Amino acid sequence: MLKNLIASETLLPSPFKNFSPRLSRREFLALSGSVVTWYLTEQTFPRLRQRNLAAERLTEWPPNLSDLVEWRFVAGRIVEGAQDFGFVISISSIRVPGSTSQELFVQRQDFSNQQEYASQTYAGTLTYEPISATYTFQDETNQELITWQWDETAQVYHLTLTTAELTLTNLVLRPQGELIPEGGDGQILVGRFQGILIASDYHADWTEIEIDGQVKGTARLDIQGLRPSLTSSTARQKSSHWLKERDYSSRTVQQEVPITKARSANEKNDDDYDHHWFALAVELEDGSSAWISGWRIEDVGGPFWAVTIARGQGPSWEIALSLTEESGLDPLEVTTLAWQDIPPEIVTAQNRSRVGRKWRLALPTETIDLEIAVPPGQFLANPPQSGLGGQLWMEEGVGLEATGTVLGKSISSVKVALAESTAEFYLNFIPIIHKS
Numbered sequence: 001m002l003k004n005l006i007a008s009e010t011l012l013p014s015p016f017k018n019f020s021p022r023l024s025r026r027e028f029l030a031l032s033g034s035v036v037t038w039y040l041t042e043q044t045f046p047r048l049r050q051r052n053l054a055a056e057r058l059t060e061w062p063p064n065l066s067d068l069v070e071w072r073f074v075a076g077r078i079v080e081g082a083q084d085f086g087f088v089i090s091i092s093s094i095r096v097p098g099s100t101s102q103e104l105f106v107q108r109q110d111f112s113n114q115q116e117y118a119s120q121t122y123a124g125t126l127t128y129e130p131i132s133a134t135y136t137f138q139d140e141t142n143q144e145l146i147t148w149q150w151d152e153t154a155q156v157y158h159l160t161l162t163t164a165e166l167t168l169t170n171l172v173l174r175p176q177g178e179l180i181p182e183g184g185d186g187q188i189l190v191g192r193f194q195g196i197l198i199a200s201d202y203h204a205d206w207t208e209i210e211i212d213g214q215v216k217g218t219a220r221l222d223i224q225g226l227r228p229s230l231t232s233s234t235a236r237q238k239s240s241h242w243l244k245e246r247d248y249s250s251r252t253v254q255q256e257v258p259i260t261k262a263r264s265a266n267e268k269n270d271d272d273y274d275h276h277w278f279a280l281a282v283e284l285e286d287g288s289s290a291w292i293s294g295w296r297i298e299d300v301g302g303p304f305w306a307v308t309i310a311r312g313q314g315p316s317w318e319i320a321l322s323l324t325e326e327s328g329l330d331p332l333e334v335t336t337l338a339w340q341d342i343p344p345e346i347v348t349a350q351n352r353s354r355v356g357r358k359w360r361l362a363l364p365t366e367t368i369d370l371e372i373a374v375p376p377g378q379f380l381a382n383p384p385q386s387g388l389g390g391q392l393w394m395e396e397g398v399g400l401e402a403t404g405t406v407l408g409k410s411i412s413s414v415k416v417a418l419a420e421s422t423a424e425f426y427l428n429f430i431p432i433i434h435k436s
Contacts, residue, residue: 057152057175057205060179060203060223061133061150061223062128062133063093063128065095066201066227067095067201067225067226067227068094068225068226068228069093069094069095069225070095070224070225071091071092071222071223071224071225072090072091072135072222073088073089073090073221073222073224074088074089074090074159074173074207074219074220074221074222075089075219075220075396075416075418076207076209076217076218076219076220076398076416077217077218077219077398077400077415077416078209078216078217079217080211080216085109086108086109086111086398086399086400086416087106087107087108087109087166087398088105088106088107088396089104089106089107089146089159089161089166090104090105091103091104091135091137091148092104092105092126101123102123102124102126102137103122103123103124104121104124104137104139104146105119105120105122105380106119106122106161106163106166107119107166108165108166109375109378109397109399111375111400115375115377117375118164118166119165119378119396120164120165121380122139122140122145122163123139123140124138124139124140124145125137125138132149133150133151133152134147134149134150135147135148135149136148144162146161146162147159147160148160155174156173156174156175156210157172157173157174157175157205157207157221158170158171158172158173159173171209171210172209172211173205173207173208173209173210173219173221174207174208174209175206175207176205176206176208176291176310176314176317177310177312177317178317178319179203179204179205180203180204180206180293180308180322181322182200182203182306182308183202183306183322183323183324184322186202186203187199187200187202188200188295188306188324189229189324189325190275190295190297190304191275191299191304192299192300192301196228196229197228197229198226198227198228198229199226199228199229200224200225200226200227201223201225201227202223202224203222203223204220204222204223204224204308205220205221206218206219206221206281206291206310207219217415217416218281218415220279220281220293220416220418275295275296275297275298275420276294276295276296276334276359276419276420277293277418277420278295278359278361278372278417278418278420279293279294279416279417280292280372280402280414280416280418281416282406282412282413282414282415283412283414284406284411284412285409285410285411285412286409287412288311288312288313288409289312289313290310290406290407290409290411291309291310291311292307292309292368292370293306293307294332294334294363294368295307296331296332296333296334302325302331303325303332304324305324305331305332306324306325306332307321307322307323307332307363307368308321308323309322309367309368309406309407311407320407323363329363329365330363332361332362332363333361333362334359334361335359335362336356336358336359337356337359337360337371338356338358338373339354339355339356340354340355340357340376340377341354341355342379343377343379355395355421356395357373357374357376357397358371358372358373358374358401359371359372359373359419366405366407367406367407368404368406369404370403370404370411371402371403371404372399372401372402372417373399373401373402373417374397374398374418374419375397375398375399378396379394379395379396380394394420394421394422395421396420397418397419398416398417398418399416399417399418400414400416400417401417402414402417
């Protein structure tokens with residue numbers, strides 16, 4: 001197994017160091033078109049690792065140099081003594097021809113009466129050591145801020161973080177089931193740039209958080225990267241995990257239908273979002289656990305979307321379904337139910353002045369019908385020097401509120417609710433629905 005791992009790599013600072021890591025999840029789409037042009041002109045597509053439905057963590061955890069943008073991301077909730085808070089941690093790499101960039105993003109959202117919020121982006125150097133399967137990040141002053149390891153022997157992740165916003169010592173993240181290949185095979189589409197489809201290598205874990213051997217919370221962990229897709233969506237066929245008790249075989253695959261201004265106006269929805277991403281860990285009315293993730297991205301040919309539901313815990317844990325736009329189902333619908341103001345420092349005369357803080361997620365045939373809310377004010381804005389001119393911003397929300405049904409069963413309690421959104425106000429980078 002070790003011979004297949006990528007050798008230890010230290011990724012060097014570059015002119016791209018001012019790009020934000022959490023924006024990197026979509027920021028790839030805003031990079032210069034020269035990246036895609038370079039791929040197509042040189043015809044030097046990287047050789048991709050072989051994937052399978054039962055992907056092993058030790059295979060997916062190391063850096064994948066086939067991806068131009070890559071994250072190792074974890075978000076969750078910790079309850080310990082008098083503390084009750086949500087957090088987001090992300091280590092990221094941007095690799096474009098001749099340049100690389102690495103950053104660490106840290107966020108903490110207090111759930112006490114003060115609802116205090118803090119976040120910070122750190123530029124620096126990210127290193128991966130393959131023998132121990134450990135990432136290490138040092139800031140620009142050579143201070144070690146994070147170590148993050150997959151422990152193959154114990155089958156857990158170990159995480160230690162030391163920053164002004166958040167300190168965690170030997171946090172243990174214990175997976176609750178198999179590694180999730182989002183979309184059924186870990187390969188999904190996330191939009192297009194200059195007509196080129198963007199593919200994502202996307203695997204995930206739902207984990208329990210352990211401190212000193214005691215369970216103290218729940219977290220969602222993502223292993224994800226972006227790259228130009230080597231195949232078109234119309235030629236691409238894939239299988240998904242399906243609900244055993246339901247038959248979708250009679251459904252036909254949706255045709256790509258251009259989204260027109262008239263269609264957008266008829267939807268009577270104020271959203272200008274580039275994307276929505278949600279993750280939710282809950283207990284259901286029958287006492288079982290459910291683990292849900294959902295993603296919708298607008299595109300001129302119709303939305304790209306993904307929904308994954310797992311259920312159970314420990315030996316009973318299983319992936320119930322993992323679907324995308326290629327399943328033939330009507331798409332995941334996301335509706336904004338309540339709004340909040342965008343901070344004045346990232347509002348311009350051309351921008352909107354509000355964004356969602358509560359949403360409804362619905363997928364047909366009683367799969368999910370959910371309302372999710374997060375505390376206001378959890379924003380990450382593009383710095384002016386990033387080159388994006390403040391046109392793209394991100395809401396990265398951690399909360400505790402969710403109601404509704406999953407697979408026809410009502411939610412009885414919530415472990416953690418996560419919501420991530422970006423918006424593009426000028427449509428410079430990728431085509432999205434612009435609703436008047």
